Amino acid sequence: MTRIFETPIYPYVRSADQDAASPARHPVVVVGAGPVGLAAAVDLAQAGTPVVVLDENDKVSWGSRAICFAKRPLEILDRLGCGDPMVDKGVVWNVGKVFFDERQVYEFNLLPEAGHKRPAFINLQQYHFEKYLVDRVRELEAAGKPIEIRGGNKVRSIDQREGHVRLDIETPDGPYAIDADWLVACDGAASPIRSMMGLDFIGRTFEDNFLIADIVMQEGDFPTERWFWFDPPFNRGQSTLLHKQPDNVWRVDFQLGWNIDKEEEKKPENVTRRLKAFLGDDASFELEWVSIYTFQCRRMAKFRHGHVLFAGDSAHQVSPFGARGANSGLQDTDNLVWKLKLVLEGKAPETLLDSYDEERIHGADENILNSSRSTDFITPKSDISRIFRDAVLELSEHHEFARPLVNSGRLSVPCTYDGSSLNGTDDEKMPPRTRPGSPASDAPIGGKWLLDMLGGRFQLVTIDTEAPERIDAGGIGIERLALSSADDPTGALAERYLGGRESAVYLMRPDQHVAARWVGFNEAAVRDALDTAVARDRGWTR
Amino acid sequence: MDEMSELITKANIARPDDFYAELIGLHEGRTKEESDALNARLILLLANHIGDIDVLRQAMKAAAKSGHDGARN
Numbered sequence: 001m002t003r004i005f006e007t008p009i010y011p012y013v014r015s016a017d018q019d020a021a022s023p024a025r026h027p028v029v030v031v032g033a034g035p036v037g038l039a040a041a042v043d044l045a046q047a048g049t050p051v052v053v054l055d056e057n058d059k060v061s062w063g064s065r066a067i068c069f070a071k072r073p074l075e076i077l078d079r080l081g082c083g084d085p086m087v088d089k090g091v092v093w094n095v096g097k098v099f100f101d102e103r104q105v106y107e108f109n110l111l112p113e114a115g116h117k118r119p120a121f122i123n124l125q126q127y128h129f130e131k132y133l134v135d136r137v138r139e140l141e142a143a144g145k146p147i148e149i150r151g152g153n154k155v156r157s158i159d160q161r162e163g164h165v166r167l168d169i170e171t172p173d174g175p176y177a178i179d180a181d182w183l184v185a186c187d188g189a190a191s192p193i194r195s196m197m198g199l200d201f202i203g204r205t206f207e208d209n210f211l212i213a214d215i216v217m218q219e220g221d222f223p224t225e226r227w228f229w230f231d232p233p234f235n236r237g238q239s240t241l242l243h244k245q246p247d248n249v250w251r252v253d254f255q256l257g258w259n260i261d262k263e264e265e266k267k268p269e270n271v272t273r274r275l276k277a278f279l280g281d282d283a284s285f286e287l288e289w290v291s292i293y294t295f296q297c298r299r300m301a302k303f304r305h306g307h308v309l310f311a312g313d314s315a316h317q318v319s320p321f322g323a324r325g326a327n328s329g330l331q332d333t334d335n336l337v338w339k340l341k342l343v344l345e346g347k348a349p350e351t352l353l354d355s356y357d358e359e360r361i362h363g364a365d366e367n368i369l370n371s372s373r374s375t376d377f378i379t380p381k382s383d384i385s386r387i388f389r390d391a392v393l394e395l396s397e398h399h400e401f402a403r404p405l406v407n408s409g410r411l412s413v414p415c416t417y418d419g420s421s422l423n424g425t426d427d428e429k430m431p432p433r434t435r436p437g438s439p440a441s442d443a444p445i446g447g448k449w450l451l452d453m454l455g456g457r458f459q460l461v462t463i464d465t466e467a468p469e470r471i472d473a474g475g476i477g478i479e480r481l482a483l484s485s486a487d488d489p490t491g492a493l494a495e496r497y498l499g500g501r502e503s504a505v506y507l508m509r510p511d512q513h514v515a516a517r518w519v520g521f522n523e524a525a526v527r528d529a530l531d532t533a534v535a536r537d538r539g540w541t542r
Numbered sequence: 543m544d545e546m547s548e549l550i551t552k553a554n555i556a557r558p559d560d561f562y563a564e565l566i567g568l569h570e571g572r573t574k575e576e577s578d579a580l581n582a583r584l585i586l587l588l589a590n591h592i593g594d595i596d597v598l599r600q601a602m603k604a605a606a607k608s609g610h611d612g613a614r615n
Contacts, residue, residue, distance in 0.1 A: 373559055376566065384569045384577040392562075394608050399551040404558040 003288075005127040008058040009134055012152025018176040026052050027344050029167060029180035031155055031193055034061065035126065036312030036329035037186030038133035041147055042080045042140065043337040047456060049344060050146035052178070053137075054169065058151030060134070063289035064125035064214050067245050068323035072414035072439055073330040074118040079455040079512065082136040083118070086129060090122030091244050096226040098406055100393040102233055106403055110411075115492035116442040117449040121411070123245045125214075126326070158183065158196055160306050182340055183308045186329070189296075191314035197305060203298020203368060206319065208379050209256040211292050213271050215285040217250050228408040230378070230393055234277040239378050239408075249288055252278065253320075255379065262292050295319045297372045299364045303332075304357045311336060316364040318371035321378060321409035328367050331415055332360050338456075338510035342534055347475045352535040355422050363415040370410040377407035414439045417513065424507065424516025424529030429500035440512045443493040445483060450493070453481055455512045458530060460521075463493065465503035467521035473530045478507070509533055549600035 010033065017024040028044055030037045033055035044051040069090065077083040094110045112120040140147050152172055159166040165183045169176055185193035194200075222242060229240040238255035245251055254274060256265060264270060271290050276283060299316035303309060312329030336356050342348035380386035395402035417423065417437035426436050433441055443450045458478045460467055464485055471478040485494040498504050507515040507529050516529035531537045555561050569577045589598055 370559070373563055377562075382569065383574065384572075385566050388562075388566060395604075398607075399604065401551050401553045401555075404553050404555070405562050407559065407562070410559065 004131060005060050005062050008151070009060060009131065010055070010149040010151040011058045012150075012172055014171075014173055015148075015150060017178050018171065018173060020176075023166065023177040023179045025164070025179040025181070026050060027181045028052075028184060028340065029054060029165075029178065029182075030184045030186055031055075032186035032188060032312075032314070033057075033130070033134075033149055033151075034186060034188060034312070035066065035129055035133065035326050036333055037184070038130060038137065039076070039080060039330050040184050040186060040311060040333035040337060041149070042082070042133060042136050043333060044341070045137075045140045045145040045147035046081065047337070047341050048146070049337075049341050051148075052180075053147075053149045054153040054155060054167075055149065055151055056154035060127040060130040062127075063212075063291055064127065064245060064249065064251065066126045066129070066323075066326035067123050067243065067251055068327075068412075069122050069124055069129070070323060070327045070412040070414075071112075071116065071118045071120050072412075073327045074122065075439070075442070075451050075512070076330050076334045078118070078452065079334075080133075080136065081139070082132050085132045085135070086124055087118065087122055089128055089132075089246050090124040091224055091246055092119045092122050093224050093226060093244070094120060095223070096228065096408075098393075098396070098408060099227065099229040099232060100390075100397075101231055103397070105393055105397040106406075108403070115444050115488075115490055117451060118442070121323070123243060123251075125245050125247075125249065128246065129326075155187075155192065155196075158193060158308070160308065163307070165307050181307065181344065184333075184336070184340075185308060185310045185314050186312050186333075187314050189313040189317050191310070193308065194300070194310065194314055197308065199300060199305065201296070201298040201317075202301055203296060203317075204372065205296045205298070206294065206375055206379065207258045208375075209258065209260055209262065209265075209292055209294055210320075211254040211256050211265055211271070211274070212290065213252045213254070213275060213287060214245070214289040215250050215252060215275065216248050216288055217279075217283070217285040218248055222250070230408070231390075232278075235274075240278065241408075250285075254278075256292070266290055266292055293320075295375075297368045297375065299361065299368060302357050303360055304353050309336060309340075309353065309356065311360075315360075316368065318367050319375045320371075321374035322367070322371050322411055323409070324367040324371050324412045327412040328363060328415075331363060332356075334511045335360055335363075339534075342476070345475075348534040348536060355420065355535055359415075359417045359420050359422070362417060362420070366415060367412075374407045374409045422509075422515065422533045422535065424532045425518060425525065427501065427504075427517050427519060430504060430517055431496055431499040434497055434506070434514055434517070436514050436516055438514050440506075440508060440514060441496040443496055444488055444490060445493065446487045450483075451512060454508055456510055458510060458515075458533070459508045460526060461497075461504075461506040461508055462521065463497055463504045463506075465505060465520055467505060468523075471523065471526060473527050474536070476530060476534065478526065478530060481508075507533065546596045547594050549597050549604065551604070 028051045030053045041051045041053045110120045154170045157168045227242040241253040243251045303315045311332040318324045392405045423436035461481045506517045515533040
């Protein structure tokens with residue numbers, strides 16, 4: 001059987017640009033057709049901004065790689081028009097179990113809050129994830145949207161010039177060049193673009209190796225739960241994770257330690273031996289994908305370098321504990337694309353793109369802090385650290401207080417841009433969860449979902465109060481979304497947006513984050529907040 | 543007779559990850575002897591803060607248990 005990740009889905013095709021007399025100019029070129037690059041491209045194209053995606057390969061990712069997708073990225077995918085296939089295919093899970101030595105010490109349930117369209121998490125292989133994004137690209141192409149993926153196109157060098165970037169590209173037909181007003185580098189942890197620019201990371205490298213074995217198990221006795229072992233008999237002194245993916249594929253992640261022979265460990269017979277020690281001698285399974293990884297928790301000092309913008313793993317890396325890699329990459333492009341579009345259209349100053357740095361570095365630092373702490377707990381760096389770790393695990397079996405201290409990964413939660421220069425007025429009597437900088441919280445509205453009505457443009461959400469249907473703010477339209485707390489008999493809308501107030505007006509950004517909020521409509525205040533939200537408040541004139 | 547105070551074993555630390563990182567950070571760069579001594583001082587300081595001998599006895603008893611169901615002491 002040919003596996004999905006062995007089939008070319010965007011094979012090399014000669015482009016007209018290769019025959020052009022002088023390099024063709026494109027508003028945005030995305031390098032890398034992984035989850036982050038594809039999400040960026042879909043976001044741009046569905047907003048009508050022409051985009052070309054370059055990738056040196058022509059297939060989805062080799063092996064399952066990122067498998068755990070959180071609610072906020074699923075909401076972003078809904079906005080990108082491909083949330084449904086992901087969630088339909090994905091495995092929804094809520095329960096996790098923690099084991100220490102030979103026994104289970106406790107169990108947790110994510111207990112997702114009611115009144116949200118999307119679940120807290122789904123597990124889905126990265127190759128399915130990328131395939132659905134490519135399907136969405138094809139759908140946009142068929143609808144005449146300006147999007148193109150060029151497989152077999154490898155960027156050899158880049159040159160930042162006045163107001164644009166020149167790319168030198170290698171193809172099976174030889175080299176050619178194109179120009180991009182903006183280059184979005186989504187070319188992964190080993191980012192060739194980053195290397196070409198001589199840029200580096202700040203942060204920590206962890207001395208540890210992990211073995212991923214994705215196995216197909218038809219009749220496993222394991223439920224759809226996240227199981228995590230600290231120091232189990234079958235992997236002494238190390239950790240092990242078991243988590244289900246669609247199609248009866250199970251992710252098994254063995255910690256191996258630092259001084260190991262990678263080639264030896266990767267041999268199928270050795271992986272099988274490990275798996276049998278774990279699952280039992282009579283367990284029947286098939287190896288789908290085996291990989292050994294190490295990781296870093298680090299980021300670039302800046303994500304914007306002139307007309308080159310880094311997003312996803314090319315800009316920042318975390319340990320896999322907490323599912324903060326691909327999930328944060330999707331939040332990067334969610335943050336970047338609307339800003340890029342306004343700048344390209346001349347409706348906002350280029351300095352708006354500096355807020356991408358500001359907001360997403362805030363997000364990256366949060367992810368790095370959390371994933372470093374998880375790593376320090378899972379792999380104690382000193383004897384005393386291990387003594388405390390084991391004491392916490394011992395106590396967690398009988399004492400509830402110790403459970404929040406157990407850290408097998410702090411799962412990705414949406415990032416709130418507290419303190420962002422784009423944030424406007426707050427009203428302190430309204431709920432903290434929807435303060436400026438927060439992603440909008442979903443709520444059921446008369447048989448639909450609030451988040452399905454938000455995004456892609458600036459909107460003024462009014463709850464139990466009046467405002468004009470449309471405001472034009474220097475070329476940027478603000479559309480009203482009129483809601484009534486009576487539209488939601490569950491009370492979620494009022495609880496999440498009104499709090500102690502009788503009415504509310506929210507200015508929402510195109511990425512569904514709150515820009516500012518008030519009790520009632522005041523046109524001057526809305527215009528001011530809009531100017532702040534697009535960085536026009538610092539003496540910018542068109 | 544006065545009601546005996548109960549040892550709090552429900553979660554009672556507002557930001558557990560911050561606390562844990564500081565606790566481990568406190569030991570960074572110390573030898574085993576220094577760490578052991580530091581832990582002893584820390585326990586004594588916390589015990590004094592608690593004060594109530596009944597609570598301290600419950601804590602000592604809980605800490606003395608280890609292994610599955612406390613069987614391995």
